[in-house]
Amino acid sequence: MSKHDNPSTHHSDVLKPGPPAPVAPPRRRVGRRAPVALLIPAALGLAFLVLPLAGLLVRAPWSTLPQRLVAPGVLTALRLSLLTATIATVVCVVLGVPLAWVLARVDFRGRRIVRALITVPLVLPPVVGGVALLLVFGRKGIVGGWLNETFGITLAFTTAGVVIAEAFVAMPFLVIAVEGALRGADERYEEAAATLGAGRWTTFRRVTLPLVAPGVAAGAVLCWARALGEFGATITFAGNFPGRTQTMPLAVYLALEKDLESAIVLSLILLAVSVTILATLRDRWINTP
Amino acid sequence: MTPVLDARLVVERGGFRLDVGLRIGAGEVVALLGPNGAGKTTAVRALAGLVALTDGHIVVGGRRFDDPRAATFVPPDQRPIGVVFQDYLLFPHLTALDNVAFGPRCHGASRPAAHETAARWLARAGMADLARRKPRQLSGGQAQRVALARALAVDPALLLLDEPLAALDARTRLDTRAQLHRHLTDHAGATLIVTHDPLDALVLADRLVIIEDGHVVQEGDAATITARPRTDYVARLVGLNLYRGRGIGHTVTLADGFVITVADTMDGDAFVAFSPAAVALHLDLPSGSPRNTWPATVAGIQRHGDNLRVQLSGPIGAAADVTPAAAAQLRLQPGQLVWAAVKATETRAYPA
Incomplete structure (x- = not known):
């Protein structure tokens, strides 16, 4: 009913004291109380993760912060970090998504072994990974030697080397996330695509990939975050040359040896940038249905 | 007249054996009726190429699609078939129009041509107004019509419908059944409709094939089957x-x-x-x-x-x-x- 239909009723409603207007009953929570046995460890876990960050904030030299931010080398290292982590993520997506697809969709002998091998970079100390990369891609390595002789390309101790080191440690995160998404996706959509005349490549491009896009995005974010924080493999395989291979974590490590305060500042910058980017991406990609 | 579909479907799988002979002529609608677990869906999947035969053969329009003895197997994307799945399986990220255009695109049509074909089929299904909607914005009956349009848009020689009305509520079912009947009558190719509902079979099909436990127990037109059931299951149905x-x-x-x-x-x-x-x-x-x-x-x-x-x-x-x-x-x-x-x-x- 619109206002014009019967204005008098509205008036009388206002004027008459009448019965008290129905008060909305207090919202009652249907959800049950969380058990203390879960709440206490949860709170401890949160404190454990957040306290070190708070420590950084407390000890930060706030008064000299502006000068330190523009100190030579800081922005260079930050730019290099963001650039290499982004390129490493692109490399991981381009190689890792097909790898995850093969693991999830192709039935072959030794699939379990391949899956175990993929997780090796997760458990391997990054420094060991860096040594292994040197043995393969170094100037005298199996692949590196050939690249050097045939094309004159050197990977070790270059910016490309940083990307390789970061991609090596970060790729498992992407492969595992995407494979999980692929296994969770309903394969019958792919069957439906096949009955409509779509070959496997068309099905992958037009059906599978859009269906698992949130999983790929989540995997890429994890992968980028891991690449941004990469230290051990990078310093072993790519070295610590300012402007070329010195990323933020390496700069922090170097600063730590001479000046704790600048190490804190560098850490805070890395922290602020990565948290901002991750939070933005999370809202844009992951939470959208 | 040689039938469009000539098949003997034998699929063995962990103790279960499907062994069903099917012949469907041009323009003919055959209902495959049977209780749950009788092997109806396996039969559809074998015809579509989603499951390989263990023995027997599938010949559609003179072309041999599956014949284990001749080591012939044509993958699903190269068979002239259209499938309406039980829960439709409309691609959730594509609009109704793009869902229907998917098949023509895969068959080599340009994007504008595929969209034109899709729009025509959606209009025939009475869905022209909802072409821009995503599947999650469609009701069950609407999704069923889009799924049918999508299957028909590739002009299949053999149309397969797996429990096309099972996901609908009773009221929508009545309307959709009548609509489906009209489309199936217009379809020039062979049609196989799988169902466990005798009413669907009686309304939609020219001929009924009833299977139990992987085997054909009775087949014929509706009048014969309703008058002379040969198993308890068929007797209960009628x-x-x-x-x-x-x-x-x-x-x-x-x-x-x-x-x-x-x-x-x-x-x-x-x-x-x-x-x-x-x-x-x-x-x-x-x-x-x-x-x-x-x-x-x-x-x-x-x-x-x-x-x-x-x-x-x-x-x-x-x-x-x-x-x-x-x-x-x-x-x-x-x-x-x-x-x-x-x-x-x-x-x-x-x-x-």
Whole structure:
């Protein structure tokens, strides 16, 4: 009913004291109380993760912060970090998504072994990974030697080397996330695509990939975050040359040896940038249905 | 006339064996009817190429698609088929229009041409207004129509429908069934519709193939099957009491010795069928014309349309339909003893 239909009723409603207007009953929570046995460890876990960050904030030299931010080398290292982590993520997506697809969709002998091998970079100390990369891609390595002789390309101790080191440690995160998404996706959509005349490549491009896009995005974010924080493999395989291979974590490590305060500042910058980017991406990609 | 589809589908899978022969002509609609687990969906998947045959063959329009003995297997994307899946499987990230255009695009049409074809099919399905909607914004009936348009848009020689109405509520089902009937009549190729609902089969199909436990138990047109069921499952589907025994003259003797008097003359193995409506219930032994009377116990009473269906146990199990008034008069309740009577002229006997 619109206002014009019967204005008098509205008036009388206002004027008459009448019965008290129905008060909305207090919202009652249907959800049950969380058990203390879960709440206490949860709170401890949160404190454990957040306290070190708070420590950084407390000890930060706030008064000299502006000068330190523009100190030579800081922005260079930050730019290099963001650039290499982004390129490493692109490399991981381009190689890792097909790898995850093969693991999830192709039935072959030794699939379990391949899956175990993929997780090796997760458990391997990054420094060991860096040594292994040197043995393969170094100037005298199996692949590196050939690249050097045939094309004159050197990977070790270059910016490309940083990307390789970061991609090596970060790729498992992407492969595992995407494979999980692929296994969770309903394969019958792919069957439906096949009955409509779509070959496997068309099905992958037009059906599978859009269906698992949130999983790929989540995997890429994890992968980028891991690449941004990469230290051990990078310093072993790519070295610590300012402007070329010195990323933020390496700069922090170097600063730590001479000046704790600048190490804190560098850490805070890395922290602020990565948290901002991750939070933005999370809202844009992951939470959208 | 050579049929569009000529197939013998043999699929063995961990103890289950499907072995079904199917021939469907151009423009013909065949319903594959059977209880859950009979192998209906496996048959559709084999025809679509989603499951490989263990033995037998699939020939569509003269082309051999699957023949294990000849080591021939054509993958699903190269078969001229259209499939409407049970829960439709519309691609959730594409609009209705793009879902329907997907097939034509895969068959080499340019994007504008595919969209034109898709728009035409959506219009035929009465869905032109909803072309821009995503599947999650469509109701069940609308999604079913888009799925049908998507399957037909590739102009399939063989159209397969797997329980196309099972996901719909009763009301939508009625409208959609009528719509589907119109589309299937227009379809020039062969159509196989899989269902467990006898009504779908009777309304939509020219011919019924009934399978149980992987094997064809009966096939024919609706009239034959409803008049002469050959298994308990089919008898239940068409709502008849069915018995098997040995006929001599006007009597058929069942395995346990019970004798049914019939109007037809029988000699040898025979089926006897009669409708639940032909069974009269009495509190006392009736006198007079009925030739078959037996004492029975009321095992259960259910609503059945406007009447009540009474399950009887006793020397033979039977269902009897009575009006609510009659049930009240007889004070029917489970466990009660009654006399059941069936006139010989109400029975139908035919060779087994």
